[in-house]
Amino acid sequence: MVTAGDLMVVRPKRFVLPMWLVVLGLVLRWAARVCWWCLRHPVAVGLAVAAVVLYTEYGWPGLIVPLVLASAVSALWRWRDEASWWRWCAGPLLGRFRQVVVYRRAWQEAMTLCGLAATYDHLPVLPQLLRVRSDQALDVLTVRMVRGQTPADFQQVTANLAYAFGRRHARVYSERPDTPPTRTGYWALLLGWVDRLRFRDRPTLVYLVLVRTDALRPVVPPFDIPAVPDFTALPLARREDLGTWSLHLLATHVLIGGATRSGKGSVLWSLVRSLAGGITSGLVRLWVIDPKGGMEFAMGRPLFARFACKSFEAMADLLDEAVTVMRERQTRLAGIVRVHTPTEADPLVVVVIDEMAALTAYLQDVDLRKRIAGSLGLLLSQGAGVGVLVVAALQDPRKEVLPFRDLFPTRIALGLTEAAQVDLVLGDGARNRGALADQMPRWAKGVGYVILDGTPEPMRVRFSYVSDDDIRDLAQRYPAPADAADILAQVGRESTPEPARPSLPRPRRGPLLPDALRTILDTDQGEPR
Template identity: 80%
Template sequence: MTSAGDLLIARPKRFELPVWAVLLGLLLRWSWRAAWWCLRHPVATGTAALALTLYVEYDWPGLVVPVVLLSAASAVWRWRHESSWWAWLAGPLLGSLRRVFVYRRVWREAMTLCGLAATYDHRTVLPELLAVRSDQALDVLTVRMVRGQTPEEFQNVTANLAYAFGRRHARVYSECPDEPPTRSGRLGWLLRAVDRVRFRDRPTVVYLVLVRTDALRTVVPPFPVPTVPDFTALALARREDLRTWSLHLLATHVLVGGATRRGKGSVLWSLVRALGGGIASGLVRLWVIDPKGWMEFAIGRPMFARFACKSFEAMADLLDEAVEVLRERQTRLAGVVRVHTPTEADPLVVVVIDEMAALTAYLQDADLRKRIASSLGLLLSQGAGVGVLVVAALQDPRKEVLPFRDLFPTRIALGLTEASQVDMVLGDGARNRGALADQMPRWAKGVGYVILDGTPEPIRVRFSYVTDDDIRAMAVQHPAPVDAADILAQVGRETATEPARVPLPRRPSGPLLPESLRNLLDRDNGGERR
């Protein structure tokens, strides 16, 4: 205590640690951090320890020889099975390098400027970058959100995040974007247990997918035509991660929205090609409406059981017949099954409409337009369960043009002219979640956004390009059977010339029903196979 005139100053006695105690505390602190880092990075720690051991024992040859042998083994692995090479070696290694040298270097700046940083107790809190996994085209960043954040906050700044990291395209997923693989074999039980941890639900984590290399710039060749189509997985397009996107067609309706010259034909012809094997066997019947007057679908006419292209009355009759098929199946299947199973005797009917607006908005005959709208409303609201499906394409998705667009469970958005049209096609909020269909470049014909089953986040795909020669070859190899148009008696038949149909051998098989179940059904029907 000191005194300066009338001012009395009191100072507490300072406790000073000795220098050796301070140094010991810092040493313990740094040792703990180093040990914790080693525990969090066992692969890097083990690799460094092994390299040091080899160098001490064998000098430089101890490092060079293993590197050469591992490189040779890696090259052979990639040559024999590239997908597993990326999944187990190249992907994790490249992701670890990019996490340190690319993303962590600018992480604080990017999160702050994109508005994802928060302040708590006068301290800036950032989302935590947990891991980075790479493949041939994508970087998948696993990010732990700040407490109180939601995935929507990341989805609203998807474009900002893409450009912040020097990319043009990005997606934000609230759940893991990869699907758990199917495990089998002796170690299947162990791999399934690992997958339960790897693909578990993590509400505090979001996945930021950055497109490093745009795999959709190249034209996608047509996919092989399966002999028996799988209606739950029809291969139509290539995804950004180079995997195949497949359409689940069974018990759904499909709406394709896109401006003119944006590749709607690629979507429709890819679907027709995927159904080619079922068309030839009689498992699928295509009823096609082409209001453009032969311009799009006439080249594949032998594959269609019904085809209307000249008269709007004939198009209305075709839709009325589809409603008759719907009513007949409802009466026959009521109380038996809830979802129709396609067979050759009771095939799947797919009504394909190239330009829906020509029937619902631009048709001048008001009575005929109401008649078509009534049939379409019944088909869309009741036809999925009985195997009468509608696949429609249009350019203008406004409610005035297509009043029942909400009845299409499956939607595909190609290049559109306005930002508001993206939400009209894919649903509210789709554009904020990364579906920038209104910003498609000129080269992106056949590139569009789709919604994965069970997740609200859109993904970007490119549909295969089916040339005129491919269509002609399909029409020759997979024509519809002679009796393809005789599901019901024809009403107001289209005046278009019917193609010459060659009778094909019919294999009595039900592709989607096991033989044991077919035998059981035959026994219940008195032994009569339909």
């Protein structure tokens, strides 16, 4: 009997599923997962089904004979075209193997200790490893970020991720590192649609590149000299993935920053070598300034239309005449074209400056330094569109040494002495994105970081080594035309001789004392004591 004030507990009726229905639900759930896995891995499923069928029909010979034939075809394929063999055969297989054996085993620990794991509803949430693709030197990990993360979170711990997986170098891409191929032929339209799907923008994905084997340790031999240089793709260096890095020189200025003995000469001479075909045909004019008295460039003197190495007056005149060329082209091309197209009648003028700080910061003549700075400012701000380009190298990239550093669109960072200098050369945040130019080993002469076209992430490259014998041979085979200096009528000489400076008598100076105190002392000395 229930009376007023008694506590009554009301429990809802519990609905209990029958056991057969629970088992059926679990079976259907796992069957759906298996089907989804098979759809995502059709190659593995096809190979497994083929292996079972062959073993059932022919026993062990049915497995061994296809393996031997596949190995022979793979070896022949690699011998004939190793690049495509890595891209379509070895790369996916090795990447899948390393994804299962290497990365998945340490994934949770690495993400947690590197600070990339999050917590939601009291449960850990990790970035998802979607795919690993390998080549001769790199592992490219495709990672889906946790909701709320940005690529900057991964870029800040790039070094931690590299060492977490037992590597020394790593980079993080916020966009797909590969570029869509150019399709031609009957299937171009269909393949173009497929590429549009494959290379579509995926903001939730980030690409972690780990350097498995340092392909930049061997010295890079000089590249072949093209008969007609392609100013949008001049081959200068080898990339970490064993590809070729090409410089887009047309309508840009190039800044090369690096400490002493870091390989700036390799960059400059690689550029000169790639332009050699255009130099001898008259398509390119090199105006070279070498403030070190010709120690770097005098060996290649026949290649240059203009050359100044001893007189700072001559260097200032060369820059002034480059401004004259720029002004003449602006007047002639205004309203006709927006970007100059080099021709033999109207060639590309490339002003190459070694040790630029000697002209902008260390020159003692203040008036001459201001004159040089004014000419450089005009060339850097207005010369790219009319085909008067500046390629400059220096050791110290600070603002007080190079006040117009931001006017160089293309920048290359070789070995530097301080971590802050990396961002000064390549831009803010470049070091956090993997450009460790301040940690170059001793052997890394000519190794540097460049910014890829269309992406803010740096790539590590090694520029080709051009020996003294190569330079002499280059100067002999590809000399500049005899009239290369006469681009304008008023440019009729190659250098300005050092002006005669009469020695002026220096006035005798006494001690650094005030005039009143010196008068008192002189008076005291003249009076008898």
